[in-house]
Amino acid sequence: MPDVTRKILWSVLAAGTALTCLSPLSARADEQPSADLLARGEYIATAGDCVACHTAPGGRPFAGGLRISTPMGDVITTNITPDPEHGIGRYTEEDFEKSLRHGIRRDGSRLYPAMPYVSYSGMTDGDVQALYAWFMHDVKPVAESPPVTELNFPASLRITMAAWNLVAGAVPPETGDSATFDKLRRGKYLANALAHCSTCHTPRNMMLSEKEDSYLAGAPLLGWYAPNITSSKTAGIGNWSEDNLVQYLQTGHVDGLSQAAGPMGEAVEHSTSHLTDADLHALAAYILQVPAKDDAVEHSPREQVGKAVDTPDIRTGVLTRIDSLDEMDGAHIYDGNCAACHGSDGAGTSDHYAPSLFHNSVVGSARPDNLIMAILSGVDRTTGTLHVHMPGFDGNSDVQRLSDAEIASLVNYVTATFGSGDHGVTAEQVGKMRAQLPKTP
Structure with missing residues (x-):
């Protein structure tokens, strides 16, 4: 496929826009829904992970502003709070449904499928109604508008999405009360409609x-x-x-x-x-x-690759300043930036806060992509009371920036020593992946 065509198609898919939701059911935005309906709506929004795309780092929930780089320009997610001027406060439930399940905004224009309406089309009417009620009554309105997404031609023509929808298909809508589905039917509903795994x-x-x-x-x-x-x-x-x-x-x-x-x-x-x-x-x-x-x-199974490295102490007693070397190899970069947490043998910490680098599906993969991106962007994940943090080495955190060449050397050393082998990652390859890191306005 020609590169220009690929960029056009990719940008059409990657560009995000206003998330709205639901079907012409019974509730109205000015009617106070029951506590049970609101609780269900909040749970549906959580299962659908609406907040991840529509909240900028450090921004207010659902106010939009997350910037995503694409070959055709930056996509900026929209405000989906119930503010009538800046968000979706004027959406009826029917407007909401058309947006959520069909990718059509209140003004009739088409959404880009970064808003996964192809998956949300499988939601039940009851869950759509609950989600609409929660957005309209429990989400705090935010009176601010993120910058408008402006993509290059022809991705800027939203009407092209009408043709795309004809070939993309959609998840058939489920019927009945999703809370009463049996285990596998419920799992299928979660995977295909709400969590949109595919x-x-x-x-x-x-x-x-x-x-x-x-x-x-x-x-x-x-x-x-x-x-x-x-x-x-x-x-x-x-x-x-x-x-x-x-x-x-x-x-x-x-x-x-x-x-x-x-x-x-x-x-x-x-x-x-x-x-x-x-x-x-x-x-x-x-x-x-x-x-x-x-x-x-x-x-071979990614998670079964590798073993601890036996590193006997063979030091000569001669002190070598690694900061004086013209170019450090992967081993020196690992020792200076990674070994303190992951260990010289790659076993990680005893409490597994810093994970082992062997028997690790990222390091054991035949694709080095996720290891490169993890080194660039780091890890920042909170579940319950546990906050897991590894700084990124892309230069945007409080640790020293590693160059593209240094990260390439580090990745090749880590996979060769603890995982699936030296993949010959190059500085150019790392640079292309660095360019895809998310940005904020």
């Missing part, structure tokens, strides 16, 4: 619609790689137990398996860690029975 984890075709025959088989995502989460025992998570996956969704960490960072870390922090145990088990049970899809790149 939005990130399913690869896309030339038109950037999801490949139905590769459901949850893994896909690139803004520099990261949303991994294969089918039941494949070599490429996916077929070796995980239901309890393993529940723990991961609750905490973002499972010893000897994986840790959540980037977009998945946000999903855990803002969404899945707040779901009920019953819903987490339903979601895990459904995902673990998704038919296995093997991978042309991953040939």
Whole structure:
């Protein structure tokens, strides 16, 4: 596919806009809903992870302003608080439904599918009504408007989305009360409609619609790689137990398996860690029975790769200043920036706060993407009372910036020493991924 065409299609998909929701049910915005309906609406909003995209770092909840870089320009998410001038306060429930499930704004223009209406189309009427009630009555209005998204032509023409919707398809709407679904049906509903797992984890075709025959088989995502989460025992998570996956969704960490960072870390922090145990088990049970899809790149279980490194003390007693070297190799960079937490042997801390680098699905992956992005952007995840933090080395935190060449050397050293081997990552490759880090206005 020509590069220009790829950029156009990618930007159409990546560009986000106003999230609105729901169907012409019964409630009106000026009627006080019951406490049970509001509680249900809040839970639905949490399961759908609305706050992650519509809240800028340090910004007010749902007021928008998150800036996402695309090849066709920066996308800035919108205010979806009930403020009548700056948010969605004038939306009727019918307006809300058209936006949420069909991607059509109150003014009739089309939304870009970064607002995952293709998935939200599967929501039940009852959950749509609850979500609308909560947004209109319990979310605090914010009287401010983020900058307007201005993309380059032809991505700036929202009407193009009408044609895209014809080929993209949508999740068929569920019927009945979603709270009464049996375990697997509930898990399917959570995965496909609310949590929209396939939005990130399913690869896309030339038109950037999801490949139905590769459901949850893994896909690139803004520099990261949303991994294969089918039941494949070599490429996916077929070796995980239901309890393993529940723990991961609750905490973002499972010893000897994986840790959540980037977009998945946000999903855990803002969404899945707040779901009920019953819903987490339903979601895990459904995902673990998704038919296995093997991978042309991953040939062995990512989480089983590597071992501790035996590093005998062979120091000569001669002090070498590594800051005087013209160019440090990966081992020196690791010793100076990583070994204090992850250990010279890669075993991490005894309490697993700093995870082991072997038996780690990120380091054991045949794709170095997520390791590069984790080093660049760091890890910042809070679940319950536990805050997990690793500083990023992109220069935007309080630690020293590592150059593209240094990060490339570090990644190659870490994967060669503790994981899947030296992947020959280059400075140019790191630079392209650095450019995809999120920005704020």
